[in-house]
Amino acid sequence: xxxxxxxxxxxxxxxxxxxLSARGHSVIGTSRDGRAGFPLDVxxxxxxxxxxxxxxxxxxxxxxxxxxxxxxxxxxxxxxxxPDLWARxxxxxxxxxxxxxxxxxxxxxxxxxxxxxxxSQMGSSERARGGAYIYRASKAAVTNLGRNLATDLAGEGIxxxxxxxxxxxxxxxxxxxxxxxxxxxxxxATRFDALSMDTTGCFxxxxxxxxxx
Numbered sequence: 001x002x003x004x005x006x007x008x009x010x011x012x013x014x015x016x017x018x019x020l021s022a023r024g025h026s027v028i029g030t031s032r033d034g035r036a037g038f039p040l041d042v043x044x045x046x047x048x049x050x051x052x053x054x055x056x057x058x059x060x061x062x063x064x065x066x067x068x069x070x071x072x073x074x075x076x077x078x079x080x081x082x083p084d085l086w087a088r089x090x091x092x093x094x095x096x097x098x099x100x101x102x103x104x105x106x107x108x109x110x111x112x113x114x115x116x117x118x119x120s121q122m123g124s125s126e127r128a129r130g131g132a133y134i135y136r137a138s139k140a141a142v143t144n145l146g147r148n149l150a151t152d153l154a155g156e157g158i159x160x161x162x163x164x165x166x167x168x169x170x171x172x173x174x175x176x177x178x179x180x181x182x183x184x185x186x187x188x189a190t191r192f193d194a195l196s197m198d199t200t201g202c203f204x205x206x207x208x209x210x211x212x213x
Contacts, residue, residue, distance in 0.1 A: 001025040002060050002111065006100055007067030008036040011170035012118065015185035016064060023189060030067070042067050042096030043088075052103035059111035062192060063104045065097045066118045072134040086134050093138035098145060114159045116192050117146040119203070121164040126212035143203055143213065150201035159200040163188055166206045179206075 003020050007013040008029030014036065017029045030040035030051070038054060040047050069092045075081045097117060108115065121127055123139025143162050150160035165188060167178045187206035195202070203211045 001062060002058060003027045003062040003064065004030065004038075004055070004060055004104065005064040005066055006030045006040060006042060009033065012165050012168055012181055012184055012188075013064075013066040015181035016066065016188060019182070019185040019189045020192075025062075040067075040100075042100055043091040045099075048099045048103050051100070052106075055104055055107040058107055059113070060104055060107035061111045061113045062116065063101065063108060063113065064116045064118070064192070065100055067096060067100075068093045068118065068138075070132075070135045072132055075132075075134075077131075077133075081133055089134045089138050090141070093135075094141045094145060097142050101149065108158055109156060112157050114161070114192065114195050115146075115149065115153075116188070116195065117142060117160065117162045118165055118188075119143045119146065119162050121205070121211050124212045146203075147201050154197065154200060157197060159195050159197050161191065161195040161199065162201075162203045162211075163191055164203075164205050164211045 003025045005013055005016050005027060008017045009031035013029065017027050020027045029037035032041045038051065040051055042048065069089055071085050071089050072081055101115060119142050120139040122132060122136045123143050125140065146160050146162040153160060165184045168184045169180055184206050191204055191206065191208060203213055205211050
């Protein structure tokens with residue numbers, strides 16, 4: 001199986017490359033500096049176009065949209081959350097996902113592939129615990145994006161799954177988090193294997209439990 005994982009230079013993305021490779025798949029990783037494989041800044045139109053060219057003759061079985069940022073961790077409601085933080089976060093976490101999917105669509109169609117979007121329970125309307133307004137809003141938006149992609153691509157047999165990776169011990173998740181990147185990646189890879197047209201549009205935890213919208 002040919003797989004592409006964005007944001008593969010560290011954390012969950014790097015662990016996914018390791019896990020999926022160990023399962024026998026051929027994995028292309030991407031990162032902004034190119035050190036994880038293919039150079040890709042998902043906010044850069046020229047690099048998105050280069051990715052489309054790179055994939056043109058390569059049937060793609062699975063696209064994992066993992067690249068993301070969390071820029072408003074320490075902002076406060078009274079005077080924080082500047083417009084630039086909103087723009088940069090949405091450019092990566094939402095528009096970047098959509099642009100990557102667009103670039104990969106011909107390759108996915110060629111293989112009858114699948115799309116996995118790494119979102120977060122922090123975007124769940126049912127789990128609105130306050131704070132992190134920009135990150136939460138971006139993850140709510142990308143979850144909605146995934147649901148609508150699942151609807152539009154159903155007729156082509158391309159399944160779309162949306163996943164919360166768990167609270168993971170990474171630079172983004174912090175050392176106080178619940179699980180290791182290896183645990184998250186193992187669970188996520190199993191969810192990707194299980195993704196089908198019967199489950200397209202799902203929003204799940206890394207361990208298979210349903211995540212509230």
